[in-house]
Amino acid sequence: MAKQMTKKQKDALKYQLAHVLGFGERCWWGTYCSSSNVFTLDELTLDHLIPQSKGGSNNPENLRLACLCCNRSRGNSLFPPPQKYRSSSLNNSNK
Ligand SMILES: [Zn+2]
Numbered sequence: 001m002a003k004q005m006t007k008k009q010k011d012a013l014k015y016q017l018a019h020v021l022g023f024g025e026r027c028w029w030g031t032y033c034s035s036s037n038v039f040t041l042d043e044l045t046l047d048h049l050i051p052q053s054k055g056g057s058n059n060p061e062n063l064r065l066a067c068l069c070c071n072r073s074r075g076n077s078l079f080p081p082p083q084k085y086r087s088s089s090l091n092n093s094n095k
Pocket residue numbers: 027028029030032033034035066067068069070071
């Protein structure tokens with residue numbers, strides 16, 4: 001099983017995601033995110049695209065920065081956060 005990361009390891013990963021891989025200091029779930037999407041690295045969490053409980057790793061390719069709200073609302077899901085989920089597709093009256 002994956003080991004818990006220390007705060008120092010998490011901070012290093014957050015920095016890598018934001019500034020080395022270029023995701024920036026923002027919530028990865030952008031269009032699903034109901035917040036203003038302006039955060040500091042300290043406010044962002046490491047969100048697993050594939051949850052650790054489903055075999056996801058702590059490698060940067062499986063990690064994205066997400067605000068606590070999005071991270072919590074995903075839980076162990078493989079999918080984006082449910083909030084604002086229906087904002088774009090259901091309202092198409094252009095026929
Ligand atoms: Zn968010």
